[in-house]
Amino acid sequence: MPVDWPRAAVALGLLLAAAVQAQPSAETLALCAACHGPGGNATIALIPSLAGQPKVFIENQLVLVREGLRDIPVMKAAMERMTDEQIIELARYFAAQPFTPRPVTAQPDKQRLGADLARKALCGTCHLSDYVGQQQVPRLAGQDEAYLLQAMKQFRDQPGPGRDTIMSASLYGLSDADLANLAHYLAGYRGK
Amino acid sequence: MIVRTLLAASLLSLAACQSMSPPPAAPAATPAAAPPPAWQQGRTADQASSPLAPHAGKMTATPASELPLAGIKLPPGFKAEVWATGMPGARAMARGEGGKIYIGTRAIGRVYEVTDSGGQRTSRVVVDKLVQPSGVAFKDGSLYVMAIDKVLRFDGIERNPGVQPVDMTAAFKLPKEQHHNWKYIAFGPDGKLYVPFGAPCNICVPGEEYAQIRRYNADGSGMEVIARGVRNTQGFTWHPVTKEMWFTDHGRDWMGDDSPEDELNRMPRTGAFYGFPYCHAGGVPDKDFKKANPCDGVTLPVQTMGPHAAVMGAHFYTGNMFPAEYSNVLFVARKGSWNRTKKFGYDVVTVRAGADGSNAKVTPFMTGLLNESNDTFSGRPTYMLQLPDGSLLITDEQLGAIYRISYAR
Numbered sequence: 333m334p335v336d337w338p339r340a341a342v343a344l345g346l347l348l349a350a351a352v353q354a355q356p357s358a359e360t361l362a363l364c365a366a367c368h369g370p371g372g373n374a375t376i377a378l379i380p381s382l383a384g385q386p387k388v389f390i391e392n393q394l395v396l397v398r399e400g401l402r403d404i405p406v407m408k409a410a411m412e413r414m415t416d417e418q419i420i421e422l423a424r425y426f427a428a429q430p431f432t433p434r435p436v437t438a439q440p441d442k443q444r445l446g447a448d449l450a451r452k453a454l455c456g457t458c459h460l461s462d463y464v465g466q467q468q469v470p471r472l473a474g475q476d477e478a479y480l481l482q483a484m485k486q487f488r489d490q491p492g493p494g495r496d497t498i499m500s501a502s503l504y505g506l507s508d509a510d511l512a513n514l515a516h517y518l519a520g521y522r523g524k
Numbered sequence: 525m526i527v528r529t530l531l532a533a534s535l536l537s538l539a540a541c542q543s544m545s546p547p548p549a550a551p552a553a554t555p556a557a558a559p560p561p562a563w564q565q566g567r568t569a570d571q572a573s574s575p576l577a578p579h580a581g582k583m584t585a586t587p588a589s590e591l592p593l594a595g596i597k598l599p600p601g602f603k604a605e606v607w608a609t610g611m612p613g614a615r616a617m618a619r620g621e622g623g624k625i626y627i628g629t630r631a632i633g634r635v636y637e638v639t640d641s642g643g644q645r646t647s648r649v650v651v652d653k654l655v656q657p658s659g660v661a662f663k664d665g666s667l668y669v670m671a672i673d674k675v676l677r678f679d680g681i682e683r684n685p686g687v688q689p690v691d692m693t694a695a696f697k698l699p700k701e702q703h704h705n706w707k708y709i710a711f712g713p714d715g716k717l718y719v720p721f722g723a724p725c726n727i728c729v730p731g732e733e734y735a736q737i738r739r740y741n742a743d744g745s746g747m748e749v750i751a752r753g754v755r756n757t758q759g760f761t762w763h764p765v766t767k768e769m770w771f772t773d774h775g776r777d778w779m780g781d782d783s784p785e786d787e788l789n790r791m792p793r794t795g796a797f798y799g800f801p802y803c804h805a806g807g808v809p810d811k812d813f814k815k816a817n818p819c820d821g822v823t824l825p826v827q828t829m830g831p832h833a834a835v836m837g838a839h840f841y842t843g844n845m846f847p848a849e850y851s852n853v854l855f856v857a858r859k860g861s862w863n864r865t866k867k868f869g870y871d872v873v874t875v876r877a878g879a880d881g882s883n884a885k886v887t888p889f890m891t892g893l894l895n896e897s898n899d900t901f902s903g904r905p906t907y908m909l910q911l912p913d914g915s916l917l918i919t920d921e922q923l924g925a926i927y928r929i930s931y932a933r
Contacts, residue, residue, distance in 0.1 A: 388580050392631075395583040395612075400653050401633050416584040416612075454567075458577045468580035497702045498578065 356422045363410050364422070371429040377478045384431030388467045390423035433474025436520040446517025449510055453502055455518075463521055477519035484511045566727040566812050567778040578862045579904075583632050585610040586923040592902040597892035598929065601847070604890070607917060607928035608645040611636045614919045614926060616708055616759075616837065617909040618660040618667070622682040625909065626650065626667050627919065627926075628658040630706050635660060635669050637685075638926070651676065651689065659707030661717060663742060670707045670719065673698060675744065695744025699733040704756040708837070713767045717742055720771075722756035727776045727801050727812050735800050737771065737791075750794040753822065755801075759837040759907065764852050766879050768792050770826070772835035772856060775804050777863035784808040785828035786835040788856065790881045796823040826881035832861035833869040837907035843914025846931045850874070855889065857905040859921065870894035870901045872908070872918060890918065890929065 356364075364382070368374045372382030382390060396402035398411040398419070450456070450463075458469045465471035472480065487496075488503040488511070503511070567574075588606045596604045613629035614636065620626065627636040634652045638645050651657070651669060659670030667678040669689070675696045676689035696719075699705070704722025712718050716739040723735040737751040737760075760771035769791040775784040784804030802810055802818035805828045809818040829835045836857040841850045853876050858869035870893045877884035893903040904922040911917060915930040 388582070392581070392583045395632065399633060420584055454572060456573075457575065460575075461573075469577075501703065 354421065356418065356425050360410075360418070360422065361425070364426075367406070372426040373429070373432045374434075374476065377476060378482060380475060380479045380483075381431065381434065382426040383429035384464075385427060385471050386465045386467055386469065387423045387427040389465060389470045390426050391419055392468050394419045394422065431471070431474065433522060434476045434519060436477055436516070438520050439516060442513050442516040443520060445510075446513035446515070449506070449514050450517055453506075453514075455502075455514075458498075462523055463518055472518040473521040473523070475519055477515050480515035480518055481511055484515065565725050565778075566776060571778055576863050576865075581613060581631055582922055582924070583612045585612055586925060588925075591920075591923060591925050592893060593927070595892040595902060596890060596927070598890055601933060602929055602931050604927045604929055607926045608638050608647060609923070609925040611638075611647055611926075612924040613921060614906075614924045615658050615921050616660055616907045617917060617919060617926075618662040619909060619911075620662050620667065620682045621665065624682050625917070625926075626660045626662065626669075628660040628669070630656045630658050633657060633671075635667075637681075648685075650678065650681070656702070656706040659709035659719070661709045661711055663711050663715075663717075668692075668709065668717065668742075670696075670709050672702050672705055672707075673700070692744050696740065697744075697747070701734065705734075706758075708758045708760065710760060711742070712739065712769065713762050714739075715742065716740060716746075718750075718760065718769070720754065720757045720760075722754075723800060726778065727810065729801060729813065748794070751791060751796055751798060753798040753800045753803075754789075759835065759857070761838045761840055761854075763790075763879060764840050764842050770838055770840075770854065772829065772838050773798065773825075774834060775832070776801075776810070777832065779804075779808075779811055781864045781866070782831045785831050786833045786858075787825035788827045788829050788835065788838070788854075788875060788884070789823065790826045791823075792880075797821060798823055826877060827875055827884035827886060829856065829873075829886065830858065830868055832864040834859035834861060836905070839908040839910060839916075841910065841916070843910050843916075845914025846916075855908050855916070857907060857918065859904045859906050860894065860901055866896075867894055867899050867901060870904060872905050893920075 367376065367379050368382050374381045393402065394411065397404050397407050398414055455463065459465055459472050463471065463473035484503055487500045488506065586609055588609050591606055591609060593604060593606055598604060611627060613632040614627045615630065616628050618626045623640060625638040627638065633654045635650045635657050636647050637650045638647045654671040655673055657669050657671040661668045665680050667681045669676045675692040677692050678687050678689050681687050699721060701724035703724045705724065707719060709717060709719050718737060718739045720737050721734050723730040735752060735754055736749050737754055737757060738747055738749050740747050754773055755776065756774040757771045758774065760769055762769055771789050771791065773787040773789055775786045787805060789798060799819065799822040801813040802815055803822045804810060806824055807819045836859050839855045841853050841855060853874050855872055855874055857872050860870035861868040871888055872890035874887050874889045875884055890905060893905070894901050903920040905918050906921045907919045909917040915928050918927045918929060920927065
């Protein structure tokens with residue numbers, strides 16, 4: 333994975349400049365940005381973008397990671413000593429960042445199948461009809477395709493502690509190909 | 525210098541980021557017939573575009589200054605105060621002989637302990653990383669914790685805070701489904717541990733191990749199924765005079781805004797059938813699972829408790845602090861609806877009834893958490909616990925707080 337060092341440095345500088353009270357510390361934001369991109373717009377495959385995600389969703393996920401209920405080894409050290417207040421600040425920050433949809437190479441057949449499945453599985457009930465998410469429910473529209481597929485497989489195959497049983501149950505019985513179509517459709521969704 | 529440290533941290537983190545490989549692929553799944561998710565079962569085609577969905581929980585601590593204390597309304601003479609906060613997801617409480625309070629949770633996976641050192645309360649996490657450890661009970665110096673897939677006993681925990689738990693899981697033979705199998709547990713007057721196993725669905729024929737209440741000896745032996753046809757009870761208690769069990773039960777969803785209502789039931793004998801999935805509330809036939817005379821042989825509720833109210837804890841008041849008219853009156857917490865166009869519940873009510881359940885009358889007790897003008901809520905009461913002085917603790921699961929309700933003339 334090539335890293336654009338000058339850009340990363342500029343981003344860091346901007347983050348430092350933007351550090352004001354009631355915001356996460358620049359150091360924390362830099363740590364997040366290393367994987368999740370500046371302002372939470374990630375470019376690395378399998379890393380979700382955090383920009384524009386609902387605040388409660390980010391809060392809850394960070395708590396689950398901190399508690400070890402959602403096991404993400406690379407985040408462990410950073411999260412371990414984080415207080416609820418710091419988590420709330422981070423969530424507020426990322427929820428307020430403008431979201432840049434991830435690039436997708438559109439495959440119309442997969443999109444059609446995915447759209448059909450999304451309708452049948454009633455994804456829009458909780459994720460809202462344009463898949464922007466709400467409250468504890470994440471935004472799906474424009475998220476990284478590989479990440480969406482991986483997350484759905486985890487929900488379906490390993491519904492572990494802290495994972496939403498409603499979400500797991502929503503995916504029972506769907507094949508790998510079904511999930512790939514869903515991920516492709518949602519990643520490429522740009523609004524009605 | 526700061527920038528260099530930051531860059532170093534960032535580089536480290538980036539390196540970690542890049543070395544992260546996708547998790548090993550799970551074995552190719554064999555697609556079974558896809559059942560709808562439990563909470564959506566029974567939903568009709570015309571409800572497909574309904575925006576109703578379960579409400580978000582809050583997993584971070586709420587400071588006392590952000591609690592809606594000022595909005596809480598009680599009958600004259602009663603007063604609410606914040607007794608403890610900062611315990612996200614706080615649900616059922618159990619009190620140790622030494623006065624410590626133990627509190628279960630669901631998603632956040634923790635059990636809390638609150639110590640009251642006279643005017644000031646401190647809390648700590650006793651155990652975490654469990655799958656919905658909502659069941660807590662206390663007996664003979666031991667704390668019992670029941671999660672979906674685990675039963676733990678902490679012997680002498682009040683004196684020995686670091687005690688390692690005894691794993692009792694094998695003896696209880698818990699079934700594997702999670703939905704509606706988060707627990708409320710309590711020891712009955714007979715010293716047995718009472719445990720519900722809810723229907724793993726909104727509406728279905730639940731299978732042998734579900735939609736029932738069981739009791740066990742404290743060590744997990746001697747299991748008996750004592751009631752069937754119970755969809756999802758999240759609270760029960762025993763009548764102070766008759767010693768019969770009274771229990772709340774959640775009605776099914778997606779049958780409309782106003783029906784079927786939740787239930788308050790009474791168990792004068794073991795072995796009774798309470799209707800699920802064929803007969804709901806005070807005699808409402810199910811629309812998906814039909815049979816002739818669906819309510820024949822069904823023990824109907826003492827009282828229906830409102831549509832989608834989410835009836836939780838139940839407690840008969842036996843203290844000396846409240847006025848005499850509250851003696852042996854049942855308090856029921858209603859966590860509040862999601863599957864209803866206009867929200868309903870979000871309160872604590874009293875139920876005055878004869879010891880045999882006759883002439884039951886529901887009266888609001890603690891209100892003010894539901895704002896009907898804009899259809900929003902500011903708290904979700906779930907369980908009560910009576911303190912030795914006769915005051916009543918009430919948990920708010922939404923904000924992770926405990927209120928104390930007292931009375932003074």
